[in-house]
Amino acid sequence: MQLISGNRTLDLSTPQVMGILNVTPDSFSDGGQFQFFEHAINQASQMVQQGAAIIDIGGESTRPGAEPVSLDEELSRTIPVIEKIANDLDVWISIDTSKAQVMKEAVAAGAHLINDVCALQEEGALEVAAQCKVPVCLMHMQGAPRSMQVSPSYEDVAKDITRFFMQRISACREAGIDKSQIILDPGFGFGKTLDHNYQLLQRLKQFSELGYPLLTGLSRKSMFGDWLGRTVEQRLAASLAGVLLCAQQGANIVRVHDVQETSDVLKVLKKTIES
């Protein structure tokens, strides 16, 4: 299994690491536009050295209750960073956005993959993604970021998400997006209770057997904080446990903050499988 974007090929026969690069002001305490930009590039470069095959760039925090970010603000945060990384580093770049215009300009600036937590449901997103002809990650979310954690409920969380995937895949196929360009992601923490998240983790293999590359993002999430009583900075061990549980059930891409540690876990898993 592999992903193709332009002249790039990503081998998915072994799990790949997607490093998170948040270019939202709240993710840079030091402030200042220039420092902000330099810091982002340095972080990206470090993640590549540590084993990231993809750098995921997000200009809008999807924190529950977060203020929405304007189109211009999201563009001004992401596009210059994408251009610089595309110019300086040999790595896949994904744009973490739900806005059609941001997708369009990000791909024009050098992004190779669209990562949409809204699975191309926003106005114009499906059409733009089809025109871009790059792989797209369709993530499941129940509700919207501002309200998704109010009272998540499902008949059967795994079945409901699978039904959602089938609906979105049909919409993509009708829009002219090739099956080979679709990646699926159950969206840990997006409209799920603690138990829903762990049920999904337990049954993750079901999703990897749907015939599409599977991306998972558990890194430092509240499913660990709430269960363990740990702050965001204290969730590395749990996040690495999550990486291993996902990789052993067929996840092809793991979206993480801690690239070096995640790379080490995947190398140990690979060595074990090959011994």
Ligand SMILES: Nc1nc2[nH]c(S[C@@H](C(=O)O)c3ccccc3)nc2c(=O)[nH]1
């Ligand atoms: N495909 C894919 N994209 C993603 N973007 C994110 S933002 C998330 C975070 O903790 O990074 C987050 C959630 C809530 C607040 C802040 C940040 N999570 C995913 C994911 O799980 N899958």
